[in-house]
Amino acid sequence: MIETEFKNDVFSNVMLKRHSVRHFDRSCKIDRSVLTEIVKEATTAPSSCNLQAWHFVVVDTDQGKEKLRKIFMPFNHPQLDTCSAMVVLFGDTDAFKKYRDLWQGMYEEKKITKERLDTILGTFLPIYEKADRTLLTADAMVDASLAAMQFMLDARARGFATNPIAGYDATKMALAMGLDPVRYVPVMAIAIGKPDESQKELVSTRYDVKDVLEFR
Amino acid sequence: MIETEFKNDVFSNVMLKRHSVRHFDRSCKIDRSVLTEIVKEATTAPSSCNLQAWHFVVVDTDQGKEKLRKIFMPFNHPQLDTCSAMVVLFGDTDAFKKYRDLWQGMYEEKKITKERLDTILGTFLPIYEKADRTLLTADAMVDASLAAMQFMLDARARGFATNPIAGYDATKMALAMGLDPVRYVPVMAIAIGKPDESQKELVSTRYDVKDVLEFR
Numbered sequence: 001m002i003e004t005e006f007k008n009d010v011f012s013n014v015m016l017k018r019h020s021v022r023h024f025d026r027s028c029k030i031d032r033s034v035l036t037e038i039v040k041e042a043t044t045a046p047s048s049c050n051l052q053a054w055h056f057v058v059v060d061t062d063q064g065k066e067k068l069r070k071i072f073m074p075f076n077h078p079q080l081d082t083c084s085a086m087v088v089l090f091g092d093t094d095a096f097k098k099y100r101d102l103w104q105g106m107y108e109e110k111k112i113t114k115e116r117l118d119t120i121l122g123t124f125l126p127i128y129e130k131a132d133r134t135l136l137t138a139d140a141m142v143d144a145s146l147a148a149m150q151f152m153l154d155a156r157a158r159g160f161a162t163n164p165i166a167g168y169d170a171t172k173m174a175l176a177m178g179l180d181p182v183r184y185v186p187v188m189a190i191a192i193g194k195p196d197e198s199q200k201e202l203v204s205t206r207y208d209v210k211d212v213l214e215f216r
Numbered sequence: 217m218i219e220t221e222f223k224n225d226v227f228s229n230v231m232l233k234r235h236s237v238r239h240f241d242r243s244c245k246i247d248r249s250v251l252t253e254i255v256k257e258a259t260t261a262p263s264s265c266n267l268q269a270w271h272f273v274v275v276d277t278d279q280g281k282e283k284l285r286k287i288f289m290p291f292n293h294p295q296l297d298t299c300s301a302m303v304v305l306f307g308d309t310d311a312f313k314k315y316r317d318l319w320q321g322m323y324e325e326k327k328i329t330k331e332r333l334d335t336i337l338g339t340f341l342p343i344y345e346k347a348d349r350t351l352l353t354a355d356a357m358v359d360a361s362l363a364a365m366q367f368m369l370d371a372r373a374r375g376f377a378t379n380p381i382a383g384y385d386a387t388k389m390a391l392a393m394g395l396d397p398v399r400y401v402p403v404m405a406i407a408i409g410k411p412d413e414s415q416k417e418l419v420s421t422r423y424d425v426k427d428v429l430e431f432r
Contacts (some may be wrong), residue, residue: 004228011373012220015366020262032431040425045365046236048382050420056429057370064432071356075339087373098423104423123291138357139382142403145361146380149261150231153369157227164362166264166355187358202332205322207314209256210397215274216280216333216393 003077004041006157014157019203021161024082024193032060032158035085035192036041038158050102053095053140054147054173055184057177059120060085067176068189073167083191084160088177089148090184097126137185144187155192165189220257222373230373235419237377240298240409241388246376248276251301251408254374258367261359266318269311269356270363271400276301283392284405299407300376304313304393305364306400307356312344353401355408360403371408381405 008014039056047053065080068088072080080086100121107117129137152162155210166188174181195201224230255272263269275281281296284304288296296302318335325331344352368378382404390397411417 005234006228009227009228011225011369012222014227015369015373016220016257016260018260020260035431036429039429041232042334043422043425043428044234045234046368046380052423052428052429057430057432058429061432067432073339075335092428102421102423106418109421111418111421119291123289137354141354141357142361142382145358146365149362149365150369152262153227153231157231163261166358166400177430204323205318205325205327206259207268207318209252209259212259212268212270212308213252213255213274214393215251216273216275216277216283 004037007032007159008157014153018152018156019201020163021195021201022163023196023201024079024084024161024191025197026082028084028181028194030060030084030192032058034158035060035087037088038151038154041154045146047143047146049099049120051095051099051128051139051143053055053092053146054144055090055092055109055179056086057088057090057179059088068168071169071172071176072165076165079163079165079191082193082196084193087151087190087192088173089187089190090174090179091137091144091145091186093133093136093140093185094183096125096136099125099128119157140185148188148190151190159194160192161195163191165191179190220253223347223375230369234368234372235417237411237417238295238379239412239415239417240295240300240377240407241412242298244300244410246276246300247299248274248410250374251276251303254367254370257370258363261362263359263362264355265315265336266413267311267315267344267355267359269308270360271306271308271395272274273304273306274301275304284384287388287392288381289387292383295379295381295407298409298412300409303367303406303408304389305360305403305406306390306395307353307360307403308400309349309352309356310358310399312341312352315341315344331384357403358402364404364406367406373412376408378413379407381407
């Protein structure tokens with residue numbers, strides 16, 4: 001089972017009081033085992049047909065950060081310079097290639113019936129096998145974003161703060177991280193660390209819910 | 217302040233024990249005020265440059281569901297037939313058009329300095345004004361997905377269950393919901409309701425975290 005350590009296990013506080021932090025305490029290092037646990041828990045997120053088309057690259061070394069610095073907009077250098085780790089999240093457009101084995105395994109674990117397995121492999125797998133890059137990219141970005149939100153909430157439950165970042169040269173991100181730029185599409189970067197309490201952080205305004213909601 | 221009513225306010229339970237539910241209790245109706253509150257809380261999610269490029273259409277009438285039925289894959293009809301509401305989530309590719317007013321308002325509320333306002337309007341707004349549709353769509357899908365994850369968690373904290381759904385004819389979704397199909401891109405649908413406890417639901421398997429995580 002999943003083991004965890006939440007200093008703040010109050011859902012309403014974790015979710016409703018979250019806001020982005022852009023200045024972190026430079027002295028805070030987060031152990032890789034903790035970062036791994038946060039990713040593990042974040043990936044309990046749902047995904048399209050359970051494709052799990054997310055891929056996390058956690059950058060916590062000076063060398064790794066230097067590579068990011070070259071492609072980050074200067075506006076986002078403060079987060080990069082002060083965070084414990086910058087987590088670069090990609091969508092994996094090849095995720096469907098593991099699909100048959102995944103569902104076969106779920107059948108063997110008796111989680112699904114043979115009928116369900118046949119439906120999945122006969123109906124959904126062909127959709128992905130025939131899909132164009134636009135669809136694969138869109139699905140992967142959605143999957144990765146769902147996991148990203150859980151990553152940010154999980155981090156907060158552990159007493160950390162985060163800042164999701166889109167301001168970088170997306171065309172260079174995969175190569176900078178040593179990944180195949182055809183297979184992996186960058187979705188966002190997330191700075192994680194302890195907040196620098198001496199800095200005042202912006203709590204940004206949201207539109208009135210009536211502006212973004214309709215009933216049918 | 218945000219008012220809420222969480223039956224289950226334990227973060228670890230809400231997030232780590234969530235799984236999709238595909239069979240709901242048909243007798244459960246969720247009041248529109250409650251659905252509105254869930255959307256309101258879900259949209260505390262972060263978004264690219266605070267664009268908030270999400271748009272929720274909550275379908276809770278027979279007429280609305282009938283429109284969805286015509287474009288949903290049959291595999292997803294059970295959720296549509298039994299859920300209290302099907303929430304169709306769109307990305308709003310025109311969100312940047314409200315951007316100047318939003319940040320101007322935050323400046324007037326003294327949430328940001330004049331310098332920050334000038335940076336935002338001088339650096340980020342032009343990126344969106346010049347952006348092609350691919351970028352606007354991608355950003356909107358990420359924003360909407362972040363809010364979607366919070367919607368599912370918030371629903372669970374209130375004692376409801378959800379199922380995110382991608383199996384529908386995306387080319388017809390905006391028109392079916394009476395929206396401009398150029399402006400609004402469908403991201404996912406989310407069924408919400410009370411679980412039908414007589415049904416055994418699949419808890420799908422996740423890959424080992426080592427398969428989706430690298431350090432740099």
